[in-house]
Amino acid sequence: MLVYWLDILGTAVFAISGVLLAGKLRMDPFGVLVLGVVTAIGGGTLRDMALANGPAFWVSDPTDLIVAMVTCVLTLALVRKPRRLPKWILPALDAVGLAVFVGIGVNKAFYAGTGPLVAVCMGVLTGVGGGIIRDVLAREVPMILRTEIYATACILGGVAHVIAYQLFHQPLEKASMMGMAVTLLIRLAAIRWNLKLPAFALEERH
Amino acid sequence: MLVYWLDILGTAVFAISGVLLAGKLRMDPFGVLVLGVVTAIGGGTLRDMALANGPAFWVSDPTDLIVAMVTCVLTLALVRKPRRLPKWILPALDAVGLAVFVGIGVNKAFYAGTGPLVAVCMGVLTGVGGGIIRDVLAREVPMILRTEIYATACILGGVAHVIAYQLFHQPLEKASMMGMAVTLLIRLAAIRWNLKLPAFALEERH
């Protein structure tokens, strides 16, 4: 039940992140609506296409679609004159959406009967998919490539979720809360203290 | 039946738009073929993946695939020396394909049993999907982001289609004609008179 409300929350924050990015691109309001909605439901749509366990989630139950649209319209109406939003707002919103969506993706994979490795992949795909589509459309470098400890947070959160569920036999809802907490805390810590892993860089040949 | 021929027409014009874009990129003929075909069938493929109501439309009936290929080959053969095509040709072709594909997408969604909101989304996805893939591959800013009153035309056309069908109980074929006319007229008017909606732009923080 808590997962249901977290899903609404994740959908709303991703829609806001799409609208805020669109605000830099001087698009018209309906274009902004499309970018916000795609950001909010893109990751779960890719997951459902790969799982092939029925149509995309918003086809059978348009709740999230409506949430994304209403959030876009409200953001368009209210954020026209941003009162100098602090710099950490967008990454923090993104972190919340990311954590929630990774957890939901892992859950959906388990419901569809996949093993633990595929479940982690579905979690990562759900978490990063919408943001990747948003950034590719807006011709930004996708956050998963440009941002430190981004894929890392998703993968570790998904692994924690799977371990809690399969090794420690926690109920799936509780396990997903743990996984979401891991993803969220790692991302927030990375944003707050600007943490980095050592980069993998190949020297260019001369 | 008319919808069947409009589908052929939409497929052909989108294939031409892919080939003409490829002409700016100095690709070899088979690469051009791939870009043209992807532009023509990409939007409907994304729609069918999301609906999960059977395989992509060109898998079960390759008519549109063949139309796209033949159109690409003819365009490659005939347009090698463009006789200074007028500037409005590409946007006008794109408008025709867009209008037709939005209508077909809404129809397919209704056939699959979705509600009106999802049907409009499927229409928009069908209309803009192929062009988005074309532009992302060619590293252009997608038309839906850079072009005024583009998403707007799709959404209003889809909404008109749905209203004619569900509120005024028109037969689906007639309702789809009305929706297509709305999308097409809005796009052509926007091209002709260079119409714009007020842009949504957030001030950059300094």
Next chain:
Amino acid sequence: MLVYWLDILGTAVFAISGVLLAGKLRMDPFGVLVLGVVTAIGGGTLRDMALANGPAFWVSDPTDLIVAMVTCVLTLALVRKPRRLPKWILPALDAVGLAVFVGIGVNKAFYAGTGPLVAVCMGVLTGVGGGIIRDVLAREVPMILRTEIYATACILGGVAHVIAYQLFHQPLEKASMMGMAVTLLIRLAAIRWNLKLPAFALEERH
């Protein structure tokens, strides 16, 4: 059976190509893992989404997923200090993966009961899909657009495969070997002798 091992090989070489590209982008190790895995399994995933003949191949049998991950980790561990890899290594690896994946895509389409034209398209999609996703994410121009005789090799290999199977009634495994050999030899010849087809270029209007 040989096809099984070629599939493993193709998955590994595409994973390596993703990791080597990531090495230019200064990503952290988990981001590299995501890019390598997406490159390795992206094409087959798009094919399975379009065929809608069950979930993506790595959902029902995660072998390729594990191969891709292990390859990424090994590449990350071993290639940190590249001993001046010769310049042709990456294109040659890519050619091997391309040839194998085109053949596997054609086979999967025939198993799903499609006709020959759709089978060639599925082969091309499987072959080029992963590399396209890799290049779009890394904001490179996709190889299929920038590289001479790339789509050409896929299409001719797929056509040879289909002809051997349907016209000359070879067993599917043998036909797929022939198709793979055609794709591979054309790509290697194009790399070695820098072959080009005449480019299709439209003059810009002035």
